[in-house]
Amino acid sequence: MSRLRVAIQKSGRLSDRSLGVLKRCGLRFAHSKDKLFWFGQDFPVDLLLVRDDDIPRMLLDGVCELGIVGENIAREVMLERNGGTGLTCLRKLGFGQCRLSLAVPEDLEIGSLQELQGKRVATSYPALTRALLGEQGVTVQAVELSGSVEIAPGLGTADAISDLVSTGSTLRANHLRELEVLFRSQAALYSPSTPLPDEKQQLLDRLLARLEGVLQAAE
Numbered sequence: 001m002s003r004l005r006v007a008i009q010k011s012g013r014l015s016d017r018s019l020g021v022l023k024r025c026g027l028r029f030a031h032s033k034d035k036l037f038w039f040g041q042d043f044p045v046d047l048l049l050v051r052d053d054d055i056p057r058m059l060l061d062g063v064c065e066l067g068i069v070g071e072n073i074a075r076e077v078m079l080e081r082n083g084g085t086g087l088t089c090l091r092k093l094g095f096g097q098c099r100l101s102l103a104v105p106e107d108l109e110i111g112s113l114q115e116l117q118g119k120r121v122a123t124s125y126p127a128l129t130r131a132l133l134g135e136q137g138v139t140v141q142a143v144e145l146s147g148s149v150e151i152a153p154g155l156g157t158a159d160a161i162s163d164l165v166s167t168g169s170t171l172r173a174n175h176l177r178e179l180e181v182l183f184r185s186q187a188a189l190y191s192p193s194t195p196l197p198d199e200k201q202q203l204l205d206r207l208l209a210r211l212e213g214v215l216q217a218a219e
């Protein structure tokens with residue numbers, strides 16, 4: 001009997017809503033609090049609880065068939081690892097909304113992205129930032145930072161930043177001005193783009209039908 005594995009964020013902004021949507025699809029799991037693997041009880045779908053950054057790689061490596069992750073991370077990992085391909089977005093889930101924005105120091109007189117040509121941009125999303133700016137004909141030097149991106153211009157290690165924004169309060173607190181939204185993101189259900197064996201595909205189709213019902217009822 002085949003089973004599917006779905007990876008979700010263990011603890012963070014997407015965790016509660018990810019688990020919530022799966023539960024509303026009728027999935028129930030046997031788990032102990034700190035275990036990273038939850039066994040699916042009524043429906044053969046098991047849960048893996050991991051860091052969100054690991055989810056796209058786990059899908060590409062065939063560790064699991066499904067994953068709930070922000071489009072920002074899925075796109076970044078596909079660009080870094082796989083020429084921008086390899087994962088299929090099955091359904092956007094309507095939570096985890098944020099935007100990847102280009103921001104500059106508020107006292108810097110920059111009016112357009114084009115003026116950033118050749119400049120240093122601090123970001124946790126170097127491949128996605130380069131790709132999105134490249135689409136607009138702008139080439140930058142991406143300075144990769146895993147956190148605290150917004151302090152880089154003040155420290156003199158970058159001229160601008162490309163970072164996730166939801167309200168903009170972090171930008172304002174660091175005297176940064178949002179110049180342009182590069183990308184709008186939300187949480188989505190992803191699978192590897194390679195075909196699944198028939199039995200697993202049938203399970204996935206049943207799960208997707210339930211998910212569609214759940215999401216439409218919520219709209």
Ligand code: ATP
Pocket residue numbers: 009010011012013014050051052053069070071072073096097098164165166167185186187
């Ligand atoms: P982990 O420990 O799993 O690596 P994390 O600290 O990288 O967690 P979170 O801060 O929980 O991740 O963010 C997870 C996702 O939530 C982001 O990748 C993004 O898709 C989404 N998100 C929504 N709003 C925001 C925001 N204001 N800032 C950052 N991420 C946001």
Ligand code: ZN
Pocket residue numbers: 051052053
């Ligand atoms: Zn993360």
